[in-house]
Every structure is written in C-alpha cells, then in structure tokens.
Amino acid sequence: MTDDSLTFDVPFVLGMMHLSESYELSDPARLADWLEARIDEGLNWFDHADIHGKRSSETLFGQALKQRPALKSRINVITKADVVLPALDTSRFGVKHYDTSAEYLESAIDASLSRLGVERLEYFLLHRPDPLMDAEATARALDDAIEAGKIGAAGVSNFLPEQWRRLQRAMNHRLELHQLQLSLARPAPLFDGLFDALMNDGQKPMAWSPLGGGSVFEDILGSALTKLAQEFGVSRAGLALAWLRRIPGNPVPIIGTLKDKRLRALAQEGQLDIDRATWFALLEEARSQRVA
Structure with a gap:
C-alpha cells in the first residue's frame, strides 16, 4: 500500500475484536470468503x-x-499493542499491565506482522497509556518501525492530551x-476538550464502541432514535x-x-447526512438535558 491508503474512504472500519468468538468464521477458508465479500463491498479497513x-x-x-x-x-x-493480559504475563504475579518499552513494542510489531501475514501495518497504535512509559525509548521504537517500513504511521488509543504530547515531543x-x-452514549469528549485537543494536534479520530455497546438503543435515547430513524x-x-459522522473531522x-x-x-446507510437541528435534538436525548 502507498501512503494514499492512510486515508479512510469508507463508512466505517471493521473491528475484529469478536473474530475469535465467531463459529461461522472459525474456518480460514470461510473467513477468506467473508473478507473478499467485504472488500468487494468497499469495506477494506480492518481493526485489530x-x-x-x-x-x-x-x-x-x-x-x-x-x-x-x-x-x-x-x-x-x-x-494495537502494549496491554499484557494476566495469562500472558510471565512474571510471578500474573498481573494485567502495560508495556511500552522499546523491546516489547519491537517484538509486538514483529509478532503482529507474522500472525496477520502482512508485510506492513497501515497503522500501529499504543493501546493504553502506560504510566511507566519512557517517552524517548517508546518514540524511538515507533520511529524506527516507520522508517523500516513495518508500519505506515503510528497513533494512540485512549490517551489524554498530555500523555500523547509527551510522546509526540x-x-x-x-x-x-x-x-x-x-x-x-458517550459524547463527553466533545465537551471536556479531548476531541478538540486531538483535532488541534492533527490526529485522525476513530470512534470505538460507536453504538455504546447497544446502550444507544435503550430508554429515552432509544425511543428518539427509533422515531427519527x-x-x-x-x-x-x-x-x-x-x-457521529456529522462531527467535524468525520470520526470513523x-x-x-x-x-x-x-x-x-x-x-x-453510510451516506446519510443529518442536519444540525437533528444532531442537537439527539444530543439532548442522549444527555437527558437541554442544550444550555
């Protein structure tokens, strides 16, 4: 892929979080059919x-x-990588923790490339902020991976502004x-400064749990969505x-x-464009309060 592939000309990205739980797609040949069908439909971005x-x-x-x-x-x-699950922790504690050390990230990138069977990752993200991060060492590992052609670009997930800015510097x-x-179900980043900060710093926003794990369909908000839909x-x-897509920056x-x-x-339905009043009407229902 060229650097042009780092743009998102898709209505959404396909999240692979539940792939291992799917009986229908547990056979590699059947999964290959599924992947080809999605790609033919224009859905060619996969998030792992x-x-x-x-x-x-x-x-x-x-x-x-x-x-x-x-x-x-x-x-x-x-x-994404840096989360070490208890079952994969080789210490005597068996504790879930984060590891953004250069050695761990270099190994994680190589291991993901091998498991996925690809030569390059379009994006590699730090999954969670690590309070023990050595910013200079972590930065060096990410820069080296980009310059080696192993990843197209780096990013972060679930970071706060000063956490990513320390790394970015x-x-x-x-x-x-x-x-x-x-x-x-979770519009808070639009009001607490997080979304503005990442946009100001030139990061492309991508929304995980965009349906709130189904909670957007519940209670008063669910009724409003049903009526307007x-x-x-x-x-x-x-x-x-x-x-979501109506928000400036077009969160994917x-x-x-x-x-x-x-x-x-x-x-x-990915081409649906809602007007400003509809957007705010849904926001009011989501927050259970009037716009001030």
Missing part, C-alpha cells in the same frame, strides 16, 4: 489488537490471508491516528453512526458486528 482473542484473532486473520494471498494487496490493517514522525470511545428511512444504528466508527446483512445495511 494483539489482545483480541488472546492473539488468536490476528492469527485466524493471517490464516485466511494465507488461503487467499491476493487479498493482501486490497486490505488495510490497523493493530520525542518522536520524529507525527502521531496520525487516535482511537477514542465516542458515541451518542423511521422518518429518515434508515436503521437506528445507521442514524447513530450518521450522528469501528463496527464490531461480523454479520453480513447488518454490515451491508450499515454501509448503504
């Missing part, structure tokens, strides 16, 4: 993390690409992408995603479902 399925999601994805090598040139892959390359929890002729999820949602029909429906 090494902790998904305790690394088995990346492994299964790579096995599918091995079945269909021609797909490699048609996909864009994002992955030590880097030669820019942090390009930021994954944050953002949805109608019927008026727009779309699904409630399609309207909730349109609310990460969709966790693996169901073909639902993905096709959401992709078709």
Whole structure:
C-alpha cells in the first residue's frame, strides 16, 4: 500500500475484536470468503489488537490471508499493542499491565506482522497509556518501525492530551491516528476538550464502541432514535453512526458486528447526512438535558 491508503474512504472500519468468538468464521477458508465479500463491498479497513482473542484473532486473520494471498494487496490493517493480559504475563504475579518499552513494542510489531501475514501495518497504535512509559525509548521504537517500513504511521488509543504530547515531543514522525470511545452514549469528549485537543494536534479520530455497546438503543435515547430513524428511512444504528459522522473531522466508527446483512445495511446507510437541528435534538436525548 502507498501512503494514499492512510486515508479512510469508507463508512466505517471493521473491528475484529469478536473474530475469535465467531463459529461461522472459525474456518480460514470461510473467513477468506467473508473478507473478499467485504472488500468487494468497499469495506477494506480492518481493526485489530494483539489482545483480541488472546492473539488468536490476528492469527485466524493471517490464516485466511494465507488461503487467499491476493487479498493482501486490497486490505488495510490497523493493530494495537502494549496491554499484557494476566495469562500472558510471565512474571510471578500474573498481573494485567502495560508495556511500552522499546523491546516489547519491537517484538509486538514483529509478532503482529507474522500472525496477520502482512508485510506492513497501515497503522500501529499504543493501546493504553502506560504510566511507566519512557517517552524517548517508546518514540524511538515507533520511529524506527516507520522508517523500516513495518508500519505506515503510528497513533494512540485512549490517551489524554498530555500523555500523547509527551510522546509526540520525542518522536520524529507525527502521531496520525487516535482511537477514542465516542458515541451518542458517550459524547463527553466533545465537551471536556479531548476531541478538540486531538483535532488541534492533527490526529485522525476513530470512534470505538460507536453504538455504546447497544446502550444507544435503550430508554429515552432509544425511543428518539427509533422515531427519527423511521422518518429518515434508515436503521437506528445507521442514524447513530450518521450522528457521529456529522462531527467535524468525520470520526470513523469501528463496527464490531461480523454479520453480513447488518454490515451491508450499515454501509448503504453510510451516506446519510443529518442536519444540525437533528444532531442537537439527539444530543439532548442522549444527555437527558437541554442544550444550555
């Protein structure tokens, strides 16, 4: 892929968090068929993390690409690392922790490339902020991976402004992408300065849990979405995603479902553009308070 691939001309990115839990896609050949179908529909961005399925999601994805090598040139892959799960902690504590040391990140990038069966990651992100991060060493590991062609660009997930700025000051390359929890169920980043900070620093926003784990469909907000979705002729999820895309900077949602029909429906609804009044009406219902 060229650097042009680092733009998102898709209605959403396909999240692979639940891939290892899917019986239907547990066979690599069947998963290869599923991947090719999604790519043919224009959905060619896939979001991973090494902790998904305790690394088995990346492994299964790579096995599918091995079945269909021609797909490699048609996909864009994002992955994340630095979270060490208790089962993978080799210390006597067996404790979940974060590791942004240069040695760990270099190993994690190489391991993800191997499991996924790709030559380059379009984006590699630090999954969680690490209070023990040595910014200079972490920056060097990320810069080296970019310059070696192993990753197209680096980014962060769930970081606060001073956490990513400390890292950015030590880097030669820019942090390009930021994954944050953002949805109608969690609009706080739009008001606490987080979203403005990442936009001001030139990071592309990507929203994980864009439907709030289904909570956007509950209670008063769910009723408002149902009513307005019927008026727009779309699904409630399609309207909730349109609310996200209306935000300046066009946050890219990460969709966790693996169901073909639902993905096709959401992709078709991806062009829905809502007006300002509708956006604020939904915000009021989401926050259960009037706009001040």
